[in-house]
Amino acid sequence: MRFVWPFALGLLVVVPLVAGGYWLWQRRKRKYAVQYSSLSLIREAMPPTSTWRRHLPLGLVLLSLASLAIGAARPHAVRDVGQNRTSIILALDVSRSMCAVDVEPNRLAVAQDAARAFIAEQAGGAQIGIVAFAGTARIIVPPTGDTQVLLDAVDNFRTAFGTALGSAQLKALDAIAAVNPDVAPSKESVPTQDQPPSANTLFAPDIIVLLTDGANSGGPDPVEAAQAAADRGVRVFTIGFGTDQPTEMICGGTQIGADAFGNGEFGSDGFGGDSFGGVTGSFGGGGGRGGSVDNAPPQLLVIDEPTLAAIAETTGGAYFRAADADQLVDVFLNLPTEIELQQEEVEISVWFTAAGFVLLLVAVVASQRFNRW
Incomplete structure (x- = not known):
């Protein structure tokens, strides 16, 4: 506590002076009290008031004076205030394998539902950004608190070929760097962390959530990209999504984008070509009803769990495995959203002043009630 x-x-000093004056007054009263010949007469004359009741009003007055004196000194207290400064980047796989139907209706639709639930849960809290990746990665929505913008972006996901786990992390770092000056962009050199993160490591209040259902197929090395995140204090939480059973890949017309990035690769505009970005006939024909990817038979789609675990370990994050919709939603809703405690100084003199007047009022009432000081 600090005093202005x-x-x-x-x-x-008034408190002990008043207490001393009261004590002297009580002694003077006893000295000049009328002497009675019989104690029974004294007992009959005195009201049935206990000692503590007779002195209670004075005690309240002393507390009131002390409280008012402290309030006059303008005390300030320091309190911890929680502030959610987290930026969470959802780096979501939109490769063709997300059309797999081992979870109904398909992996992409289930991932979209889980992302929507997570975004709704964070409304009014952390800022969320979205990175979509297939053969390369792109920032779809920079970190924002606008829930509707985020939900609209998730609704418009389109699939493409390839899985670039390294590019996804680097793009996510750039999205964080745009809103957090303490995090350097991916292309800037920063000191390398030689030791793996520990419980004492100071992390940035930002995280990356990397969801994929497959293995890296190109672009920067995923573990090297994870090291870049670790060097900046950014943790990466990885999610391997899907079953280990052979499955067909079926996407609806609204889930199919171009083969390579360009207009409409992840959004709803400008697909080009006769049907879906130049992939006529591969996804249910030009009518846009969707169909199996390349009319392929059921395939075994393998998640590169060792790489995902290595990414998480390198950055101080964690790896999660989700095989169905419920597990994926649980993973999303249990991700950490950091609350940063900051100290704030507030003046509390009003509380001491108010307490002083309340105590004084109670003292007056008690004095009248007990009719004796």
Whole structure:
């Protein structure tokens, strides 16, 4: 506690002075009291008031004076205030394998549902950004608190070929760097962390959530990209999504984008070509009803769990495995959203002043009630 006017604490000397004066007054009363020949007459004359009741009003007055003196010194207290400064980047796989139907209706639709639930849960809290990746990666929505913008972006996901886990992490770092000056962009050199993160490591208040259902197929090395995140204190939480059973890949017309990035690769505009970005006939024909990817038979789609675990370990994050919709939603809703405690100084003199007047009022009422000081 800090006092703006500490000299006002000198007023506390009034408390012992009043207490001493009261004590002397009580002694003087006893000295000049009328002497009765019989104690029974004294007992009959005195009201049935206990000792503590007779002295209670004075005690309340002394507390009131002390409280008012402290309030006059303008005390300030320091309190911890929680502030959610987290930026969470959802880096979501939109490769063709997300059309797999081992979870109904398909992996992409289930991932979209889980992302929507997570975004709704964070409304009014952390800022969320979205990176979509297939053969390369792109920032779809920079970190924002606008829930509707995020939900609209998730609704418009389109699939493409390839899985670039390294590019996804680097793009996510750039999205964080745009809103957090303490995090350097991916192309800037920063000191390398030689030791793996520990419980004492100071992390940035930002995280990357990397969801994929497959293995890296190109672009920067995923573990090297994870090291870049670790060097910046950014943790990466990885999610391997899907079953280990052979499955067909079926996407609806609204889930199919171009083969390579360009207009409409992840959004709803400008697909080009006769049907879906130049992939006529591969996804249910030009009518846009969707179909199996390349009319392929059921395939075994393998998640590169060792790489995902290595990414998480390198950055101080964690790896999660989700085989169905419920597990994926649980993973999303249990991700950490950091609350940063900051100290704030507030003046609390009003509380001491108010308490002083309340105590004084109670003392007056008690004095009248017990009719004796």
